Amino acid sequence: GVTTSDLLVINKTDLAPYVGVNLESMARDAKTQRGELPVACTTLKSQNGVQPVADWVRERLADWTAGPA
Structure with missing residues (x-):
């Protein structure tokens, strides 16, 4: 998973x-x-903590719904 996942999430960085x-x-x-x-x-724990993951998912979804160029 570390080397091949689409996105690696390092979570709980506050700890x-x-x-x-x-x-x-x-x-x-x-x-x-x-x-x-x-x-x-x-x-x-931070207000925008999930933002990087949400942004990444939204970008992938936008690319997918746009279809082939």
Whole structure:
């Protein structure tokens, strides 16, 4: 899933400081593993935490409904 999923979601980023996780390092490692495939870091604790995922889904839906060019 990390290397081939359409979108990798790193969730609960608000907990990172409490468990000793460096988010910058995690995002960098994900980018290294995934290449150009997207990564979204989220937390539902913030007002716009789900926004990166929602935006990605809406873009895919718009591309799909537009059909072939």
